Amino acid sequence: MTKSKPTTTGALSILEAATELFARDGYECVSVASIADLAGVCKANIFHHYASKEVLYLEVMRKASAEHAELAEALLKEDISCVEKLHRLTEYDIKTMIDNELRTRLILRELGEPCENSVRRLAHQVFRRNFQLVIELFEQGQRNGEFRNDFDPAAAAVAWCGSKNAFFLCREAMQDLDLFKGTDAARGFAEKVCKLLIDGILPVNNVISSTEKKIS
Amino acid sequence: MTKSKPTTTGALSILEAATELFARDGYECVSVASIADLAGVCKANIFHHYASKEVLYLEVMRKASAEHAELAEALLKEDISCVEKLHRLTEYDIKTMIDNELRTRLILRELGEPCENSVRRLAHQVFRRNFQLVIELFEQGQRNGEFRNDFDPAAAAVAWCGSKNAFFLCREAMQDLDLFKGTDAARGFAEKVCKLLIDGILPVNNVISSTEKKIS
Structure with a gap:
């Protein structure tokens, strides 16, 4: 479901930032922008790795x-x-x-x-x-x-x-x-x-x- | 810990409203005003029965x-x-x-x-x-x-x-x-x-x- 396997440093830091924010604030309250901020990447970079917030969330669960x-x-x-x-x-x-x-x-x-x-x-x-x-x-x-x-x-x-x-x-x-x-x-x-x-x-x-x- | 036992209709409807809101939004996000709204009483009435939001929350847990x-x-x-x-x-x-x-x-x-x-x-x-x-x-x-x-x-x-x-x-x-x-x-x-x-x-x-x- 991910566009690419999260093996690159960028994709991994996005996953880690997403885990931290989802855990603290819950799925609904976390924006892709706030994940990008914490991971130190731009929003476009997140969408390069994960098609949507939903896909990113499921990847966090899967990992x-x-x-x-x-x-x-x-x-x-x-x-x-x-x-x-x-x-x-x-x-x-x-x-x-x-x-x-x-x-x-x-x-x-x-x-x-x-x-x-x-x-x-x-x-x-x-x-x-x-x-x-x-x-x-x-x-x-x-x-x-x-x-x-x-x-x-x-x-x-x-x-x-x-x-x-x-x-x-x-x-x-x-x-x-x-x-x-x-x-x-x-x-x-x-x-x-x-x-x-x-x-x-x-x-x-x-x-x-x-x-x-x-x-x- | 409550000022009076929640036996009156007013106190019970406050408890029920509090249970519903705390369950939906979590302790931190619920205001005494929103509980008063849902219970159909004024804020002063809540403080007549429960000294604080904390005391009301603990009463919900205790009940x-x-x-x-x-x-x-x-x-x-x-x-x-x-x-x-x-x-x-x-x-x-x-x-x-x-x-x-x-x-x-x-x-x-x-x-x-x-x-x-x-x-x-x-x-x-x-x-x-x-x-x-x-x-x-x-x-x-x-x-x-x-x-x-x-x-x-x-x-x-x-x-x-x-x-x-x-x-x-x-x-x-x-x-x-x-x-x-x-x-x-x-x-x-x-x-x-x-x-x-x-x-x-x-x-x-x-x-x-x-x-x-x-x-x-």
Whole structure:
């Protein structure tokens, strides 16, 4: 959809300026002129790289989602357990979200808006690809018999995505809770939320003892 | 913090107008004059009920969180299993979020903002009480031996809150997925996410068969 791939310095600085302004002021309030100002280029230069403000916005969304999608696609093909895949994706994702605070806030804010116009619908389609890859990870675990078959992979993907988004959003307001403390709180949470999804909250002992009774 | 409890028709219509405008335009962009306009009262009348725009905003947040907090507190005292409590709270909460779309979007947008000023910090403290009650539910289940002891109750609360927020936010963009389809998708999701948290994704069969091997 872009006229040219944003590989040149100019196109990249436009993308960075656009990310910063969209994140701060929202899609509607940002003008192409203000992006040109911040990027230190002229408006014509922006339209050389991106056909419209809409196309530029979608490119920001696509770039922000690309790394996660690429890792998820690579993991799906790797010859390791799905539990390990889930751990790697979770840890990578939470870390990347925090390292790119501005971009993450932009995506989460976009997700919070109703799909009321075409740019919003297209932006949600960009995230949709990432969401689909997380569903596939859970489906892969079900197909190979590693995960149980009686849960809904889409519900698991919603729970997984929602958990890391909530951790990102709450980590400032909840700093005094142990969960959010320490230099590696993100890694700790990634481990804990994986463990939770993998093991659940019911004691395994209950299952074992009911089985033992049946057998004896 | 309010000068008088918002029980009068005037105070309630001010709260409703404030909720609508804050949700649409954000805290910073809404003036007391515009709230007075929409509520059909004069500015002086607003200041009769609420000392400042900040106090009115916090009252909107408090009211939006109150029902959930009251149900959670009541459930914590009830003589039913914690699994049942989790189910009831989840179903009630997702339904209430959807029934009060505007209010929910306001809260989720507020959660997405950094705690950069006093009104923001105070608003986050309002949600904090609700979050604490969800943690207590998981802790109660651990204390009474119903839940396993090796998960972090705060991580479980983040996963639970994040899951329902993500369902709320994605349900429009993901309408074509089975999970979001049907007249009672919210109830279906509530059941599925509870099942997921309760049972986890690892097959019970693995546990049973490893036990059987040990016994035989």
